Amino acid sequence: MDPMIERALSGDARSLARLVSEIERSGERATELMKQIYPHTGKAHTIGITGSPGAGKSTLTARLISKFREQGKRVGIIAVDPSSPYTGGAILGDRLRMQEHALDAGVFIRSMGSRGNLGGLSSATHEAALILDACGYEIVIIETVGVGQSEVDVVKVSDTVCLVLVPGMGDDVQIMKAGIMEIADVFVVNKSDRDGAEKVAADVKVMLDLLPERDWRPPVSLVSAEHNRGIESVIANIDLHRKYLNETADGKNRRIAKIRTEVENILKREVLERVAKEWQRKLDGNVLERIEERKADPYTIAAECLDEIIAK
């Protein structure tokens, strides 16, 4: 086993941080490391937290961390900002709220931006979550800054997706368009002391009624993260969802579907790496010049190229 993995598995936070940086770089070395890490995974519960900026996700996350710590659980947090070029050490604006946990050895915080991962931010995030899992963090929280398409891709790999809403944001349309309603497992209406919070909760229930019926009906919690009210209800709903995943036939199907996505993401990345090597040889200056002069088109050239590379 790689000595860096050995040290990380035995609790060395610095080796863990380095391991995450290695897999962010992607490539053959990253794949080799992940192969060794994977057998140690499968114990953590991964919670994806998403919602519009200003919905209070960071405050909620900080409250959840405290509760999980009270239960004696180790908590890993991956703070993801797809629009940020920063990664690694940098802690972004709001995330300072989580600093109260920064000195707790049972808490590991890591931020990830869009740079430095050829395999895509969502697969880097997923692999970071697997590493935290292997290193004994029983709860892994993936928190995003916003609720766009990249964020949806990022939280999709979580076991439980938690969508945070607030009254008066008028972001219903954006959230529905981004396809997040469909993948949320647990709803949190934050800032419950504000006017309209109950209305938001009622609206969510109406929207859920419009979705195709599933075995798991996402529950809705009214919460004030700032005043530390209602957090138990969120924890209870996350636990219920975890039980559903682990103990029902439908939950098992969902777990298997998640594994499928996982393998497909790896396949996508690997196939591109392999095929890229091949087509570099085929795309010589002559072919490119013919396209430039419009004597050939790139679509036909690409198809010919693939016919040779991919066995039929």
Add this chain to the structure above:
Amino acid sequence: MDPMIERALSGDARSLARLVSEIERSGERATELMKQIYPHTGKAHTIGITGSPGAGKSTLTARLISKFREQGKRVGIIAVDPSSPYTGGAILGDRLRMQEHALDAGVFIRSMGSRGNLGGLSSATHEAALILDACGYEIVIIETVGVGQSEVDVVKVSDTVCLVLVPGMGDDVQIMKAGIMEIADVFVVNKSDRDGAEKVAADVKVMLDLLPERDWRPPVSLVSAEHNRGIESVIANIDLHRKYLNETADGKNRRIAKIRTEVENILKREVLERVAKEWQRKLDGNVLERIEERKADPYTIAAECLDEIIAK
């Protein structure tokens, strides 16, 4: 030839809009359409405009449109917002400034968001630009809302990349991290009436000195888009860059490199489509269950899968 293409090529704006929607959906039909369109392309000059939100990109774009229209050129605009789920008809906030051109038959405006294109936003944007090119728009402007990684990918396919900066934004670091300095061909320092504009222009020149020397040294224009000052200088610099691309050996290399990127993007998309069909068969429930039980790891399974699909 597809009748929709025929109508679009002969100047029907509705068919043109529909064509763009078709290629946004990606897939075999889109590829077939692009094959037919490609031979008609290669006449337009594509200008990518990027910069931080608030830099005045939309106002600058509107001014450039007016100038190009005065020269009798038809202008197509693709307004891109990678974080927006909206696409097609919707015109985003700021873009209303371009509305003055909305009734001009020589101007075509289209917005694109992140939804509905499996092949990625940058390839959809590039193909929309090719369609506008084929339909006789001599100038195609691709304008982004921000300057993150997605925006860089989007403008990379342009002939001339124009980076808009403003004094007092303190966004130098972000821009440098996003790798946009390296791909900008023309710099615009907007809001030149503000304090610090000359300083920004000087800073850019210092930064350019730090980059490896190239045949094309990006010029810097001081502009006030709001007061319609300095726009001629931007147009002149864009023209100079166009001449450089068309008339020098180095420029030709850049054109060929762009074609390479174009083919590679198509290859990436197509290879995924083809390989996905194959691996759907191979990834049966049994394999996935073994991974779920950690008796196998997804990295090894993916490698085995690819060994069978890809000819060595």
